[in-house]
Each structure stands twice: as structure tokens, then as C-alpha cells.
Amino acid sequence: xxxxxxxxxxxxxxxxxxxxxxxxxxxxxxxxxxxxxxxxxxxxxxxxxxxxxxxxxxxxxxxxxxxxxxxxxxxxxxxxxxxxxxxxxxxxxxxxxxxxxxxxxxxxxxxxxxxxxxxxxxxxxxxxxxxxxxxxxxxxxxxxxxxxxxxxxxxxxxxxxxxxxxxxxxxxxxxxxxxxxxxxxxxxxxxxxxxxxxxxxxxxxxxxxxxxxxxxxxxxxxxxxxxxxxxxxxxxxxxxxxxxxxxxxxxxxxxxxxxxx
Ligand SMILES: [Zn+2]
Numbered sequence: 001x002x003x004x005x006x007x008x009x010x011x012x013x014x015x016x017x018x019x020x021x022x023x024x025x026x027x028x029x030x031x032x033x034x035x036x037x038x039x040x041x042x043x044x045x046x047x048x049x050x051x052x053x054x055x056x057x058x059x060x061x062x063x064x065x066x067x068x069x070x071x072x073x074x075x076x077x078x079x080x081x082x083x084x085x086x087x088x089x090x091x092x093x094x095x096x097x098x099x100x101x102x103x104x105x106x107x108x109x110x111x112x113x114x115x116x117x118x119x120x121x122x123x124x125x126x127x128x129x130x131x132x133x134x135x136x137x138x139x140x141x142x143x144x145x146x147x148x149x150x151x152x153x154x155x156x157x158x159x160x161x162x163x164x165x166x167x168x169x170x171x172x173x174x175x176x177x178x179x180x181x182x183x184x185x186x187x188x189x190x191x192x193x194x195x196x197x198x199x200x201x202x203x204x205x206x207x208x209x210x211x212x213x214x215x216x217x218x219x220x221x222x223x224x225x226x227x228x229x230x231x232x233x234x235x236x237x238x239x240x241x242x243x244x245x246x247x248x249x250x251x252x253x254x255x256x257x258x259x260x261x
Contacts (some may be wrong), residue, residue: 001020001021001022001104001105001124001126001127001130002019002020002021002022002106003017003018003019003130003172004017004018004020004045004206005010005017006018006034006036006037006038006041007176007206007207007208007210008033008034009034009037009207009244010033010060011174012060012256013176013177013204013207014033014060014061014174014175014176015031015172015173015175015176015188015207015221016029016030016031016032016033016037016038016040016064017030017031017132017172017176018041018042018045018047018049018131019101019132020045020047020105020109021101021102021103021104021105022104023102023103023104024048024101024102024103024132025045025046025047025048025102026047026048026050026101026102026105027042027047027048027050027051027101028047028049028050028051028052028053028071028099028105028107028108029042029049029051029052029053029064029068029074029123030052030053030054030055030132031053031055031060031062031064031134031174032062032063032064032067032068033060033061033063033064034064034066034135035064035067035068035071038064039067039068039071039072047144048072048076048126048216049068049071049072049074050072050075050101050125051069051074051075051077051099051101052065052068052069052074052075052076052124052217053062053077053078053093053107053120053122054076054079054086054089055121055132055133055134055135055174056078056079056080056115056116056118056119056120056122056134056138057078057079057082057084057085057086057116057118057121057148058116058135058147060165060176061134061135062086062260064090065087066087066088066154067088069088069100074092075090076088076089076090076091077089077090077091077093077099078091078092078093079092079093079111079119079120079156080092080093080094081117081118082111082116082118086112087120092129093109093120093254094109094111095109095110096108096109096112097109097134098125099122099236104126104127105121105124105126106124106125106126107123107124107132108122108123108125109121109122109123109124110122110123110161111117112136112145112151112157112161112162113135113149113150113157113177114136114142114145114149114150114151114153114155114156114157115134115135115143115144115145115147115149115154116135116147116148116149117148117149117150119134119136120134120135121133121136121137121161121162123165123167123169125176128168128170128233129156129165129166129168129169129170129201129206130170130172131162131165131169131170131171131172131215132167132172133162133171133172133173133174134173134174135164135173135174135175136154136173137155137158137162137171137173137176137222137224138173138177139171139173139176139178139181139210139213139218139222140177140178140181140182140184140185140195140218140221140222140223140224140230141177141181141184141185141222141224141258142158142222142224142251142254142258144155144253144258144259145255146259147164149257151251152161152248152252152253154251155231155247155248155251155252158224158225158251159247161167162215162225163215163225165215166185166211166215166218167214167215168214168216168220169214170212170213170214170220171212171213171214171215172212175199175208175255176207177200178201178210178211179199179203180215181203181222182195182198182199182221183199184257184258185222185223185259186199186225186259187233187235188223188235188254188257189207189226189229189231189232189235190231192221192231193219193255194219194220194221195221197213198217198221207242211249215246223254224251224254224255227250227251228247232250232254233245233250236250236254236257239253239257240253
């Protein structure tokens, strides 16, 4: 499996991904937005696009569908509950389903509500673990829940489905937000030297060059995986005086803070 991350260079800083079987050149386009950029990259690499997958129904993850279908005839795959909100879905996906292309790409569907209620993540089943996480998990943060989502469902997705993934799982989110998010992390946990060092490194990169993190890196600097951290809890207690804070309340408070940060 070869992964090509394409920066859309828009205000929302979207990434689209080509997920390629190097043996057959069959390719999945994940969350196409700028059709020209996606097709040019595919053509340059000799890809044969056969499938589109949308992680969720927001416009910036589906707007390239018609253009890619017109050019390639690819079939659209999305969460079974997103069929009513994404036009012309061919195949509805549920937890545990497998999407394959060629001989080297085999992706397992995780049903990951939170950012929206019909959001999937994809976990590779061949080779090193790779997670394509759309707007559920961002580098150093979690997706917002204010456009059809639910922060309590997001908490359970993080705890039960993401935190349990192997440490070496590579993380491919749907947007380039790492610089801003690490600044948010450090506003809560100023003594986190790992986050400081990583911020230095990524600040000097272009979005195309951006470091691909792993689950173990996320657990060192992403506050949404650091719900027991004393410094983060103390910062939240200052803002939410006298509140009894359990892990879920920490998660909910972090998301509320991030909304207004
Ligand atoms: Zn979204």
C-alpha cells in the first residue's frame, strides 16, 4: 500500500489521500475535494482510480465526488447512515466491513461517531497499521462536534476505538491543523517539552512536508488522549471552578475550550 497525501491549499486546509496498490495501481481516493489536484496526482503516478471513500458527509470531504466519478467511473463508498446526505453513494459501509483494492490495500471500517454521527475511520489490515481518521482525530486534537456531532459520542470513540490502537499506527487526518493544535496543547500543558520540540519541527514544514504522527506521538502531545494529566486538569479547574472532573468531563471541557480558542 502506498499513500499519497495531497494538500488542497484551501482555507480549511484539507488533505485528500490516494491509497494505492503498488502491484496493480488500483487506487482509492479518500475525501476528494479539488478534482483537478486529485486527478493530476493520480495521472502522474499512473493510478487507476476505482473507488471513492468519504469519511463523512461534510461538503469539504465529498465535493470532488462528481468530478472523480465523471473522469474515472469510481464507485462511491460512505457510512451507511450518510447515504441520505451524500449524493449517489453506491456502497454503504458499517463497522467491520472491509474495502479492498488490488492485492495490497485492505482497509477495515471503524464506525466512529462524534464529529458527525455518520463518520467512519479506516484501518489498514496489511503491513504496518495506518489509520485514516477524517475529522475524528486530528494531529494534537479532536474534530469539532458543532456541525451535526456529539461530544460524548466522540469521547467514547476516542477511548474505546482510537486509544486502543497499536502505538506505531500512522495517523492520517483530513486537515492540516497540527501547528495550531500544538499551540493549544501547550496553552493547557506548558511544561510538555515533547509538544514544544514537535511544534518547532512542524513550524518549519510546508503542509506537504508535514510529519506523519503515530498513536504513540499523539498520546504524548494530544490533550484529548491525556485526560489524566495533572497540568491539564489544573488548567481546566482554573477555568471551571469547583467542578468535579472525570475523564469524560475533561474531554468535554477540552472540546469546549478548543471551540473558542
Ligand atoms: Zn467535517
